[in-house]
Amino acid sequence: xxxxxxxxxxxxxxxxELLDRIGDAWSVLVxxxxxxxxxxxxxxxxxxxxxxxxMLTVTLRHLERDGIVSRTVFPTxxxxxxxxxxxxxxxxxxxxxxxxxxxxxxxxxxxxxxxxFDEPVGAGIQIRAA
Amino acid sequence: xxxxxxxxxxxxxxxxELLDRIGDAWSVLVxxxxxxxxxxxxxxxxxxxxxxxxMLTVTLRHLERDGIVSRTVFPTxxxxxxxxxxxxxxxxxxxxxxxxxxxxxxxxxxxxxxxxFDEPVGAGIQIRAA
DNA sequence: CTGTATCCTGGATGATACTG
DNA sequence: CAGTATCATCCAGGATACAG
Numbered sequence: 001x002x003x004x005x006x007x008x009x010x011x012x013x014x015x016x017e018l019l020d021r022i023g024d025a026w027s028v029l030v031x032x033x034x035x036x037x038x039x040x041x042x043x044x045x046x047x048x049x050x051x052x053x054x055m056l057t058v059t060l061r062h063l064e065r066d067g068i069v070s071r072t073v074f075p076t077x078x079x080x081x082x083x084x085x086x087x088x089x090x091x092x093x094x095x096x097x098x099x100x101x102x103x104x105x106x107x108x109x110x111x112x113x114x115x116x117f118d119e120p121v122g123a124g125i126q127i128r129a130a
Numbered sequence: 131x132x133x134x135x136x137x138x139x140x141x142x143x144x145x146x147e148l149l150d151r152i153g154d155a156w157s158v159l160v161x162x163x164x165x166x167x168x169x170x171x172x173x174x175x176x177x178x179x180x181x182x183x184x185m186l187t188v189t190l191r192h193l194e195r196d197g198i199v200s201r202t203v204f205p206t207x208x209x210x211x212x213x214x215x216x217x218x219x220x221x222x223x224x225x226x227x228x229x230x231x232x233x234x235x236x237x238x239x240x241x242x243x244x245x246x247f248d249e250p251v252g253a254g255i256q257i258r259a260a
Numbered sequence: 261c262t263g264t265a266t267c268c269t270g271g272a273t274g275a276t277a278c279t280g
Numbered sequence: 281c282a283g284t285a286t287c288a289t290c291c292a293g294g295a296t297a298c299a300g
Contacts, residue, residue: 004165004166004230015158015159018230023154025153052295057263058292067239067240067246088239095228097133098225098228100145103145106218109197110147110151114197117194117195170281170282184275184284185272187283187284207281208281209280209283210282
């Protein structure tokens with residue numbers, strides 16, 4: 001409801017800015033995971049899954065810089081670093097969770113659409129068949 | 131509220147799939163623009179702004195394949211092609227709009243955080259100053 | 261454990277030219 | 281107008297090695 005107007009998009013186009021942050025796939029995943037509670041580096045690494053160490057570091061620095069996550073170092077031995085969502089990050093997380101929910105709920109629809117698209121003509125009549 | 135559980139993320143991780151679609155910056159922008167109503171190719175091109183013709187084509191095909199947008203050709207001369215959100219696309223659009231709203235509302239906070247981050251020490255004491 | 265520093269490659273993207 | 285095809289580029293991201 002209440003669709004946006006052209007003006008909403010044209011302004012200084014904050015959407016472009018937005019996408020530089022959350023358009024990045026890893027950021028979304030990190031936020032989703034942190035949204036479950038504070039987390040240490042390697043723990044987060046394992047949870048997120050396929051992310052490389054480098055990318056996790058880069059992503060976290062990015063999010064930290066944007067005030068989305070906080071980084072707390074406990075001077076223990078070995079060192080512990082805890083990452084958590086800031087209040088701003090939590091507000092973002094809520095939105096991202098909605099996105100995640102949509103994806104989960106509509107995964108079937110998308111997959112079905114793809115199948116249809118990839119097999120435009122049924123019953124053996126394949127236009128682009130080799 | 132109602133944070134996700136680890137299980138929600140680990141499943142077959144639909145989030146990864148999700149990100150392949152909307153994690154792409156152009157897709158988000160196209161959906162946001164189409165959400166304002168059906169649109170023709172070049173019209174959309176102008177509205178989205180910096181997108182190249184190729185990328186708009188690729189993005190639209192992607193969204194079409196995923197059942198997010200529909201493509202209707204009017205056999206006029208010159209040809210007219212109308213792109214519009216499908217019902218599925220509209221449901222996605224609603225979520226994306228929320229994202230857009232968040233970005234607009236919190237742009238200031240993020241910018242402020244960045245400023246702080248980029249100038250960690252005030253009053254002329256610059257650790258990394260050249 | 262929690263990173264930083266380098267090197268290197270593939271795929272995403274833009275530019276350009278052509279077509280129905 | 282609405283694309284497709286092709287080529288060149290560039291940089292995000294992985295792999296690896298090293299460090300506090």
